[in-house]
């Protein structure tokens with residue numbers, strides 16, 4: 001069974017990003033993909049302290065901080081794709097997602113110890129679901145580029161982004177066009193996974 005680790009970084013349970021993401025995950029589950037979903041605002045994820053304890057053991061992704069990040073490391077280890085889902089805040093992701101990304105930049109990548117070692121998540125894929133107020137090319141471009149770079153830095157494959165805009169806070173976000181885009185993105189993911 002193909003598996004996805006889905007990190008959800010929106011504080012709004014029924015907000016735009018989670019609504020869009022649910023269309024994608026529902027279609028993936030229907031196709032038989034196993035998905036671990038993590039709502040980062042409900043979790044205890046501390047910021048990286050740059051102590052480099054994670055660099056000692058090259059056999060597993062680990063961190064000296066005993067918080068909820070370990071569940072995410074375990075899921076990443078067992079997954080083919082890491083799917084990030086976040087609204088854009090100040091042209092990047094939300095704060096809990098940034099904390100998780102910092103923790104993912106160090107702990108799986110054995111580049112920062114006394115000797116250079118492997119990236120323990122190399123060969124896996126990343127993809128992005130995001131929503132923003134600006135048009136995607138002006139709202140989500142910087143975060144997409146950040147994710148592209150950490151993906152390349154880690155020897156992984158960046159697969160692509162689904163980005164939808166909410167033009168007006170007073171109008172409903174979801175419509176048939178966005179639903180169709182989300183279903184097509186799910187189909188793309190199935191293609192990347194070879195399902």
Ligand SMILES: Cc1cc2nc3c(=O)[nH]c(=O)nc-3n(C[C@H](O)[C@H](O)[C@H](O)COP(=O)(O)O)c2cc1C
Pocket residue numbers: 010011012014015016017018086087088089090091092131132133134135138139140165166
């Ligand atoms: C604190 C905050 C910062 C935001 N910063 C941006 C931004 O830099 N660029 C942008 O296009 N939209 C920005 N937005 C708009 C949100 O990205 C947009 O409304 C998004 O769809 C909200 O998703 P949600 O319903 O999942 O919370 C911001 C919203 C908030 C609350």
